[in-house]
Amino acid sequence: MDIAHRATDQQTTAEQRRRELLEAADRVVLRDGPKASMNAIAAEAGITKPILYRHFGDKGGLYRALATRHTDALLASLRASLDAPADRRRRVEATLDTYLASIEAMPQVYRFLMHPAEEPHQTEQGFDVGRHSAPLLRRMGEELGQVIAERVDLGPAADAQARIWGHGIVGMMHAAGDWWLGERPCSRADLVKSLADLLWGRLAAADDLPGGPGF
Template sequence: MSRPPETPERDERRAELLDAADRVVRREGPRASMNAIAAEAGITKPILYRHFGDKNGLYRALADRHSATLLDHIREALAAPLDRRERVENVIDTYLGAIESAPQVYRFLAHPDPAADSLSPAGPLAPTLRAIAAELSHAIAAQVDLGPESNLLAEAWGQAITGMVLASGDWWLENQPFPRERMVQTLADLLWGRLAAAADNPGATNGE
């Protein structure tokens, strides 16, 4: 469904509707419905569709809103003047802190309504995860010598680290087995053994 061209007034109204959607999602998580969001905004559902096209459009708009802030924080964590181990912990803590501070928003974006079947398998978070993986890959390539295939290996590691932290963060958020600080240490310990070995022995990527 196409939407009318954006204007300053329309942009402002769209932002107000996203604020209403945000409030409902923070209360209800993946169960948030277009009906509930329209009621929160004091409008009818067709007006909501007019602004976002369909529920997938609303998913993407909310994902864009939250992912922009998360990406900024990830970049800041990667750029912080810390040693390698502290930087690893800082990045993991930044991500876990983001999902812990807005758990229902995270669930809404990471585990969307199955009825929204036109979304990619990774859901609305997919572009954000690709961007995080790219940021990690660039940081690894710049800071650790991985030998002749450094860029390719850094890209593979960036993808692997992102997937690991996503899956383990999902488990941690749902089960809360221990405080965030301990989860950060646990994941950093797992990553640091391999990263430290590469940092201490440049080019040794095959276990030599």
């Protein structure tokens, strides 16, 4: 066998093994939650711990690999909604609905993505400040900010504005979705409409109620 062929063979088998391990890890994490142990994952994959560590370095590496897979999948479906041919309001509603439908359909995946394995990652004085959100939120915020910057005319300082709005809107969607998922106070469609209304300035347009200063 040619040395190049051998190298690629090894690489492909290694990648395939990695995929198998990731799928096993997925099953365990979705069953046991974020506190799934490396032993349990190894057992599910039919092997023992050191092999996991050879493939992923440490627990953070495994969890990052898992999270990346799911995050990519979710972002892809969000991009599809964001690129649908319709007016802005409809696209915003479609994107919100896609996100909410996803977390509703796979709450365990959602939980896992929002609870990243926090590596020590010490810097300077004790630990790093900032960077507390899940990577999924950051990526969604950045991508939405880019989309806004590309498509919406915001005048001067448009880029900064667009990024702020991207992260802000994503945070709004996330927090409202999280609360909704826990309490289910209304239908998904109601939630989508209310959030879109919020972005459409209905808060600013509403009148005060009598008795005291309005919010």
